[in-house]
Amino acid sequence: MPTYTGSCYCRAILYELELASPDDARTSLCHCANCKKAFGTNYGLTAKVPKDSFRLKSGAPKEHVSDNGSGTSIYREFCDTCGSFILEYGEQAKEHFRYICVGSLDDPEALPPKGEFFCKSRASWMPEIPNVFHKEEVKN
Numbered sequence: 476m477p478t479y480t481g482s483c484y485c486r487a488i489l490y491e492l493e494l495a496s497p498d499d500a501r502t503s504l505c506h507c508a509n510c511k512k513a514f515g516t517n518y519g520l521t522a523k524v525p526k527d528s529f530r531l532k533s534g535a536p537k538e539h540v541s542d543n544g545s546g547t548s549i550y551r552e553f554c555d556t557c558g559s560f561i562l563e564y565g566e567q568a569k570e571h572f573r574y575i576c577v578g579s580l581d582d583p584e585a586l587p588p589k590g591e592f593f594c595k596s597r598a599s600w601m602p603e604i605p606n607v608f609h610k611e612e613v614k615n
Contacts, residue, residue, distance in 0.1 A: 481580040483559035488534035490561070492524060492575060500524050502577060502586045504604065507593040509544050513551060514560065514576075517598045521563065521574035522586045529562070529573045536561050 479492040494500060502522040510519030536552035543549040548566045553559060560576045568574075577583050590608035591597070603609065 479580055479582065479585055481561075481575065483534070483536075483554035483557050483561060483579065485554065485557035485559070487556045488536055488554050488559070488561060489532040490579075491530045491532055492580075493528050493530070494524065497586060499528070500575075500586045501590070502588045503590040503592055503607075504588055505592045506596040506598070507544075508596065509549070510593075511596075513563070517601065520577045520588070522577055522580075523568075523572055523574050526564075526571055526573050529575065 476493055476495055477497060479494070480490070481492065482489045492500075500522040502520070505519040505521070506517070507519075511517055513519060534554070537555040539551045539553070540548050541551075543565065549563060550565070550569065551563045552561050554561065559579060561579050562576060563574045564572060577586060580586065588604055588607055590610070591604055592610050592613055594603070594609050595611045597603070
């Protein structure tokens with residue numbers, strides 16, 4: 476089983492991600508306004524993984540809960556010291572999945588993107604990623 480390690484910038488939070496296969500992670504870019512704000516750039520990059528595959532090794536992230544813009548709660552966990560964004564999950568996914576912020580992985584290239592969401596909101600200067608799925612929008 477492949478094991479991936481990750482951390483926040485200051486390394487106060489360390490984690491492991493154990494997957495049966497790299498295919499168990501669905502890495503995707505999200506171009507929605509919510510992700511743009513949360514990531515502080517023009518897209519979010521997360522890997523959807525089974526909740527039980529994620530294990531904190533040290534530290535405890537701070538949690539922020541808010542409405543994702545459609546009336547559903549989204550949970551975001553980050554380092555209270557350096558502010559690094561570690562993971563997120565929505566109310567519906569809470570019991571089963573985690574969305575790992577790919578940039579927090581020690582090897583962010585280990586889980587390449589499989590798709591893009593909210594492509595209708597992609598920055599006009601950003602090219603489409605070839606050979607992955609593309610969804611113009613996601614309806615709740």
